[in-house]
Amino acid sequence: MRMAAAGALAGRVEDVPAADELTKRLLWITAFRIAAITALVGTTAVLAFKDGEPLGGRIAATLSALAIGTNLLQIGVAVLLRYSRRLRLLAALQVVGDVGFVSFLVYITGGSDSLFSFMYLLAIVSGGILLSAKGAWGAAILSFVADAVVVVGMQRGILPPIEPELQPSRLGLAQLLQALFTHGSAFALTAVLSTYVAGQLRKAGDRAEVAEHSLLRLHVLHDAIVRSVATGIATTDSGGLINFVNRSGEEILGKPFAAFVGLPLESVFPTVMREAEKTGGRAERLESPWELEGRPTRQLGFTVTPLVDDDGRQLGSIAVFQDLTAVRNLERRAARSERLATVGQLAAGLAHELRNPLASMSGSIELLSQGGEGIDQDRLRGIVLRESERLNRLVTEFLTFAGPAAPQLDLVDLRVAVEEIASVFAADPLAPRCHRRLELQPAFALADPAQLKQVLWNLLRNAAEASPEGGIVRVATGRARRDGMVFLSVEDRGEGIARENLERIFDPFFTTKATGTGLGLSTVHRIVEGLGGQVEVESVVGEGTRITILLPAAPVPPVEG
Numbered sequence: 001m002r003m004a005a006a007g008a009l010a011g012r013v014e015d016v017p018a019a020d021e022l023t024k025r026l027l028w029i030t031a032f033r034i035a036a037i038t039a040l041v042g043t044t045a046v047l048a049f050k051d052g053e054p055l056g057g058r059i060a061a062t063l064s065a066l067a068i069g070t071n072l073l074q075i076g077v078a079v080l081l082r083y084s085r086r087l088r089l090l091a092a093l094q095v096v097g098d099v100g101f102v103s104f105l106v107y108i109t110g111g112s113d114s115l116f117s118f119m120y121l122l123a124i125v126s127g128g129i130l131l132s133a134k135g136a137w138g139a140a141i142l143s144f145v146a147d148a149v150v151v152v153g154m155q156r157g158i159l160p161p162i163e164p165e166l167q168p169s170r171l172g173l174a175q176l177l178q179a180l181f182t183h184g185s186a187f188a189l190t191a192v193l194s195t196y197v198a199g200q201l202r203k204a205g206d207r208a209e210v211a212e213h214s215l216l217r218l219h220v221l222h223d224a225i226v227r228s229v230a231t232g233i234a235t236t237d238s239g240g241l242i243n244f245v246n247r248s249g250e251e252i253l254g255k256p257f258a259a260f261v262g263l264p265l266e267s268v269f270p271t272v273m274r275e276a277e278k279t280g281g282r283a284e285r286l287e288s289p290w291e292l293e294g295r296p297t298r299q300l301g302f303t304v305t306p307l308v309d310d311d312g313r314q315l316g317s318i319a320v321f322q323d324l325t326a327v328r329n330l331e332r333r334a335a336r337s338e339r340l341a342t343v344g345q346l347a348a349g350l351a352h353e354l355r356n357p358l359a360s361m362s363g364s365i366e367l368l369s370q371g372g373e374g375i376d377q378d379r380l381r382g383i384v385l386r387e388s389e390r391l392n393r394l395v396t397e398f399l400t401f402a403g404p405a406a407p408q409l410d411l412v413d414l415r416v417a418v419e420e421i422a423s424v425f426a427a428d429p430l431a432p433r434c435h436r437r438l439e440l441q442p443a444f445a446l447a448d449p450a451q452l453k454q455v456l457w458n459l460l461r462n463a464a465e466a467s468p469e470g471g472i473v474r475v476a477t478g479r480a481r482r483d484g485m486v487f488l489s490v491e492d493r494g495e496g497i498a499r500e501n502l503e504r505i506f507d508p509f510f511t512t513k514a515t516g517t518g519l520g521l522s523t524v525h526r527i528v529e530g531l532g533g534q535v536e537v538e539s540v541v542g543e544g545t546r547i548t549i550l551l552p553a554a555p556v557p558p559v560e561g
Contacts (some may be wrong), residue, residue, distance in 0.1 A: 091130040095139050098123035103146040110161070111154035111168040112179055120147060120183070121190045128194025129201070136198065140191035144184045151179065232323075235307065236265050236316040243316070252300070252323045253290065265319060269302060287324065298325045357387035407448035407530055411554045414477040414488050415440040417449065421456045422475065430464040434473045434492070441478030443486040445551040451527045452551075458524050459490040459547055466494030466545065479553065485533075486553045491546035497539040505537065524549075 102123055106114040120143040127139030153159035154168050155176060161167050171179065226233060232249030236242050242265055245257045253260075253268075260268060269288065290298045301324045307315045364380040364387075418440055425431055445452070463473040474491040497505060506525040524547075528535050532552050539545040 088131070091135070095123060095127040095130060095135060096142065098126055099139060099142045099146050102143070103150050106147065107150045107154070107159060108162050112151045112171060113168045117147065117183065120187060124187060124190045125194050128191070128198040132198045132202065133195040136191040136194035140187040144187050147183050148180055152176070232321040234260070234265065234268070234319045234321070238314065238316050240264050240266070240317065242268065249321070252298075252321065265317060269319060269321070298323055299328050300324060357390045360387045407451055409446050410449060412445045412447045412449050412452055414443040414445055414486060417452055418456065418475055418477060418488070421453055421460065425457065425460050428461070430461060433469055434464050434467040434471045437472055437474045439474060439476040441476070442556070443477040443479060443488070444554045444556055445486050446554040447531050447551050451531065455524050455527050455549065456488070456490075458521070462521065463490050463492040467492045468494065480550055482550065484553050485550045487548050487550050489546055489548040491544060493544040496541040496543055496545055497537070498541060502537060502539060506535070
């Protein structure tokens with residue numbers, strides 16, 4: 001009968017916990033049964049053995065045997081849980097067993113007068129926990145039937161008591177029905193509450209399982225990312241001791257993770273940590289050589305950042321590092337290739353510029369050597385002198401561009417420098433082409449006076465060549481809008497520079513003039529960069545060009561007197 005009832009209970013269960021969860025609940029409830037049965041039944045048995053109690057030794061022995069037997073069965077169930085796959089049937093058997101145990105306990109302790117009728121409620125709760133709603137209602141119905149059989153059977157004499165002293169009080173039909181109705185109502189109410197609690201428990205378990213799986217997936221993903229990323233990662237605790245290095249970090253540093261655990265971060269990356277200490281534990285994009293015995297030195301790039309929690313408390317630091325050795329080698333090769341390409345371009349440009357005056361000189365000298373009649377020797381000598389001067393200027397400009405002397409920085413009053421060069425430039429053959437307008441505001445620069453005069457001379461010559469006859473060349477000085485800078489600008493009203501040529505005007509040997517060398521603005525750009533300044537060009541075709549030189553400002557000297 002117990003197996004049939006258990007099978008019916010198990011067959012009616014549709015919404016039950018998953019296998020792992022059901023196993024856990026069976027184990028917990030089994031442990032609870034052992035503890036509860038031992039406490040309740042054991043206490044009753046001890047009281048029964050006391051002198052003067054109405055219960056005799058037979059009932060005490062029966063209770064003790066019941067407790068021992070039930071606990072042995074519970075231990076057997078716990079063992080079966082390790083091997084049995086029919087967990088639902090096992091759970092149903094447990095619920096049926098609970099009802100049977102309580103029924104027998106109620107029988108031997110007085111039926112309707114028993115103090116243990118409340119234990120049916122525990123069986124119903126157990127059914128709800130193990131087998132959800134239908135388990136709770138199945139246990140409630142089974143409990144009501146079993147309770148009715150015991151109570152009615154003992155009232156009608158069908159089930160005689162174990163001891164005469166345990167004969168239950170005689171109840172009339174109305175009282176008997178009232179007792180059964182009270183018990184049934186309690187069982188039904190317990191089933192309702194158990195169903196609700198079991199449903200909430202199941203939902204909470206489902207949410208917890210989803211959260212656990214999500215957290216596990218997130219942890220696995222995070223671990224995979226950290227371990228698989230091509231960048232090295234090292235973390236420290238609040239004391240600055242290394243507690244983690246990822247796989248890429250091991251490969252970059254050439255040592256396993258275990259070799260770094262417990263070491264101070266500054267002992268591994270001393271240069272980086274010194275810089276980090278200056279900025280409150282943060283160092284961004286620093287580089288430092290990493291030396292390992294038996295291996296070539298590597299160039300590592302670092303970023304060190306504090307690790308903080310939600311409350312802003314620092315938990316440690318994280319160092320992210322990369323092996324930049326290959327990148328830096330590639331940059332050096334690219335720079336070397338760029339220098340070689342520039343040298344080739346300069347050589348080709350210089351050869352082209354030298355060929356024209358050499359050809360003119362060669363032809364003139366050849367005609368002079370023939371000494372024939374009708375040859376204008378003075379004109380040929382003038383060509384030779386002019387082209388030789390052109391060669392000299394070309395070589396001088398090239399040497400200035402290719403290897404400018406190291407700047408000798410000094411305080412330079414731009415107004416004085418402009419006035420001096422403007423007065424000297426008045427004797428240049430190009431000077432009569434234009435009128436010079438000086439708009440000079442106080443401006444003191446930290447620059448090389450000689451190099452600055454060469455820059456201004458080149459700009460004045462370019463402006464004069466670009467200006468139409470009688471045009472105006474405007475030269476201005478003053479403090480720049482940028483903090484810590486002064487400016488020197490030269491502006492002409494010539495034809496301007498086409499947009500497609502603006503990006504090339506500083507290239508060596510690039511010129512749009514018939515007689516230009518293409519080294520004037522290149523030399524200006526190189527000198528200004530060496531002085532720590534910048535060159536800005538503004539040009540509108542048909543309106544003119546303005547070139548502005550920005551230089552580091554120098555402190556204004558005190559006025560004497």
